[in-house]
Amino acid sequence: MNTETTKTAEGYHVPVLLGESVDGLHITPGGIYVDVTFGGGGHSREILSRMDSSAHLFGFDQDADAENNLQRPGTDGSAPLKEDKRLTFVRSNFRYLRNWMRYYGVEEVDGVLADLGVSSHHFDDETRGFSFRFEAPLDMRMNKRAAKTAADVVNGYEEERLSDVFYLYGELKNARRLASALVKARQGQPILTTTDLLKAVEPLFHREREKKDMAKLFQALRIEVNREMDALKELLQGAAACLKKGGRLSVITYHSLEDRIVKNFMKTGNVEGKRQQDFFGRIETPFALINNKVIVPSTAEQEENPRSRSAKLRIAEKK
Structure with missing residues (x-):
């Protein structure tokens, strides 16, 4: 590209x-x-x-x-x-x-x-982390001068707060399970890239809705990072x-x-x-x-x- x-x-x-x-x-x-x-x-x-x-x-x-x-x-x-x-x-x-x-x-x-x-x-820029199509740092900041990144949210939020983000901003029915999976995964090593994130949650998505639910997950993180x-x-x-x-x-x-x-x-x-x-x-x-x-x-x-x-x-x- x-x-x-x-x-x-x-x-x-x-x-x-x-x-x-x-x-x-x-x-x-x-x-x-x-x-x-x-x-x-x-x-x-x-x-x-x-x-x-x-x-x-x-x-x-x-x-x-x-x-x-x-x-x-x-x-x-x-x-x-x-x-x-x-x-x-x-x-x-x-x-x-x-x-x-x-x-x-x-x-x-x-x-x-x-x-x-x-x-x-933003979705097509491979360096910004807005899309699950590319491996990139979990950033998602619209304003690159802002402090909080998606990696900060995924690695720093408590499980209940993560679940709220996924449910409120992604309207994901399995928000609690997603939050639990991420908390468990980050105990091994930090989740720093889009690939790290996908590996942690992929087993929780049904194949027929995988892309739509992944998009909702990324949407939820983006909205939280940018306080949209x-x-x-x-x-x-x-x-x-x-x-x-x-x-x-x-x-x-x-x-x-x-x-x-x-x-x-x-x-x-x-x-x-x-x-x-x-x-x-x-x-x-x-x-x-x-x-x-x-x-x-x-x-x-x-x-x-x-x-x-x-x-x-x-x-x-x-x-």
């Missing part, structure tokens, strides 16, 4: 629900927008194409590889995004959205877009605080844990989905749903881009 291909913007992924998610922002040409998952820059380029010279876009990403994509031309040969003065790149986790907007003196924004899926770049659910909750709260009246929030999710949080927040204003009513019995929420029914990729997009098959788009407007 030519590992250089994973370092290009094209190596990230074809943007999922590109038209639908950007349409959902209902872009005002002179507005201020935020793409909190910059990645390969696909969504950002589309947003910029609909803005005039007075508008501004903030692109967030905590990964240095994503920042490098600013220097590369678009897939259509267009200029590198670093040359577009309307774009400010923020190398940070999107959980700090509100703090960074304050830093830049921005009190309100017209729209926030989030594509929560893990980039194919906490970050998502803080992003949604930050977006609600930053959006102006009539501003749009457009969010693409890929698994039920994310989607449940986003749906609850858009419907009720809190991630638990607790409905609070005013004196007249109306639900109090900062948002009005633009699409009551979740938007999914077309059949053609799913055939062309398998990554899109689990994608769901929800759009809401600030009241």
Whole structure:
């Protein structure tokens, strides 16, 4: 494999629900927008194409590889995004959205877009440990500057805590047995690579579901390492605080844990989905749903881009 291909913007992924998610922002040409998952820059380029010279876009990403994509031309040969003065790149986790907007003196924004899926770049980079397809160090950090790795979780967590991670974030029914197997295996020697991990748990997976359950296991570890659910909750709260009246929030999710949080927040204003009513019995929420029914990729997009098959788009407007 030519590992250089994973370092290009094209190596990230074809943007999922590109038209639908950007349409959902209902872009005002002179507005201020935020793409909190910059990645390969696909969504950002589309947003910029609909803005005039007075508008501004903030692109967030905590990964240095994503920042490098600013220097590369678009897939259509267009200029590198670093040359577009309307774009400010923020190398940070999107959980700090509100703090960074304050830093830049921005009190309100017209729209926030989030594509929560893990980039194919991360799965295809053999050195990062996101995929069980390659032998690699158990890392899984989106932000390489962060301290905790997947190896720290697997070798350092108590059995009950490991079981909770696998059950809550991987929805694995045999979470307790998996945790027990890992605790037993690490007593012999530390579990430091993806291969070490697979050897310890492989006997617990049925052959017909092996790949799906392995993917769930890796998903659970990745979510724990990067504190993805906490970050998502803080992003949604930050977006609600930053959006102006009539501003749009457009969010693409890929698994039920994310989607449940986003749906609850858009419907009720809190991630638990607790409905609070005013004196007249109306639900109090900062948002009005633009699409009551979740938007999914077309059949053609799913055939062309398998990554899109689990994608769901929800759009809401600030009241």
